Amino acid sequence: MKKLGIVLALFLVFGSILAACGKKEETVSKETTASKDKSYTIKLANYYAPDHPQNVALLEKFKPLVEEKSGGTLKVEIFENNKLGGEKDFYTAVRNGTVEMGLPGMIMQADVPKMGVIEWPFLLNDFNHAKTVLDGPIGKELTDELAAKHGVHPLVWSANGFRMVSSSKEVASMADFKGLRLRMPNTPVFVKLGQLLGANVSPMPLSEVFTALEQKVVDGQDNPIGVVKSSGFYEVQSHILESRHGFTPNILIINQKFWDKLSDKQRKAIEEAAKEYSDFEWKLSEESYEADKKFLKEKGMKFITPDDKFKKQMADAVQPIYEDYYKEYPWAKEMVEKIKETGK
Template sequence: MLLTATVVLSGCGGGSSTGSTASGAGSGAAAGKPHVLKVANYFATDHPQNVALREKFKKIVEEKSDGSLQVQIYDNSKLGAEKEFYDGVRNGTIEMGIPGLIMQADVPKMAVGEWPFLFKDFEHAKKVLQGPIGKEMTDEMEAKHDVHALAWSANGFRMFSSNRTIASLEDFKGLRVRMPNIPNYIKLGQLLGANITPMPISEVFTALEQKVVDGQDNPIATLKASAWYEVQSDVLESKHMFSPNLYIINGKLWSQLTPEQQKILEEAAKASADYEWELLEKSYEDDKKFLMEHGIKFTAPDESFQQAMETAAQPLYEEIYQTYPWAKEMVEKIKAEGK
């Protein structure tokens, strides 16, 4: 009887979840303890990413798993800047994260989502990223980094905020701009004529406040949520890049979960990401109104200025096409999806 009871109890412990991750999340399942999923990101608490995590992802996962999966949200770079928490997910010290495309140096196709002036609008970006092209972009990530992709979410169209008006390409000259430490970003900023200073997002407010830099580029939801409007005066609606994000989970932990748990996480990530897309797109006009009420001046580039920015970016595409034989076809496929 004792032997039988032991076998039965072992069978209720989560099947393949008996291994352990560096964080200990996997080791508890065999003893009947839930997997605790720390979800790290760099967004402010009231950003749509974290609203969706709280209102959709956490609720769906914990309810549908009957508590076998528990979600803890670590927003606002609490578990480190983007590179630190992405590396944490890779090595298993953090179970999940929502990074941008920080992995693109090792997984080149992941960079496609942030190539300049490529997406027309939210609908175009969502169609591409949540379809076969988005799947193609993430295919190599698991093999190279042991990170499993769950769903594409959105940061939005990036725009330049600054302490002076940018109304022409000439206005970029001498402008000290913070951009992420990603080669394509830095190259684009330089091609536009700015002086680029890479730094983690967690350091941006202080750098703007102390005038170490004159501006930065991010979607306006981030400008609002991070209160950078307190130390900026202008926004150029350049929409020079679309900035996606990705729900990811440590590959080893993923393999230890039951098929039922995997399905719950996939469905919850998709529902949460879809909700975040919706929130972000709907919030644009509200965010713009809020920022204008707080003294931010918006400048929409006219046709000649827009064309000048796109022309300035072309050497980056020429460099990309020379480096990656698949790149031109990928760009053509993405543009075709927007027609």
């Protein structure tokens, strides 16, 4: 009996040792699995100046959160202010995979026309309307073809803002647009918009605008006032027309092949960080308007706020854009109606 007790005791001790070893092996196994995630450095390119809300949000939210949530397996390097080339250059690089991530505007709309709808003139009422549209089913529909056609995976929408005209002379009526040499982005909707307003349009990338204004190649340009501030256009411009003639978003994208080779944990880290960056950036962009306006006024810029009559004249002048697109794209009218309905 005594021997049996000793055997049982030894059996229990041996069993405990085996169980402990099993748990240790399980823990080591989990740790080993976690550590199997390959490490990557992500290059993220954009065209904004360092103090623009986009780069503030990328630096304060996206970069640290990705690095933290990925357990240090992902590092983010932000290349702002066209350091990796203008929008077309870095967007092509993300498509090719030589740059992992980018923050373009709607440059892809030439091949994915639905992406451009959000910039059509006088379509969105305010920031809340824009965010509701882009963060909902419509925003997803706009990006449905992006991966298949361009090989980039869309993550989140963010805000550049409502576009206005800054110029070296006053633009306070439709007559003032006549003969105005106006820089516009090299996208059909903005080129047409400027022409319908009566301006002589010069399409060019953002990276060339300051020099063109300084050398008086153009009299004015259109952008949200955050860009006027961060890009220093106030040094070579005197007036801003608060036309709010269109809204421009940005979209955070990642090369699809790079995305596919990330682990589930790494993809989740990027998605969660992107969401927090986006919410923060929308808030910064909206709240910064009055501060940017105050700053620009202190720099000597004069603001012209159009009355209802002038606003209507501008909106009526650009209606042919809608008529042309309705004829060209069967989905266009329904899409515009859905966007308008969301704003009611």
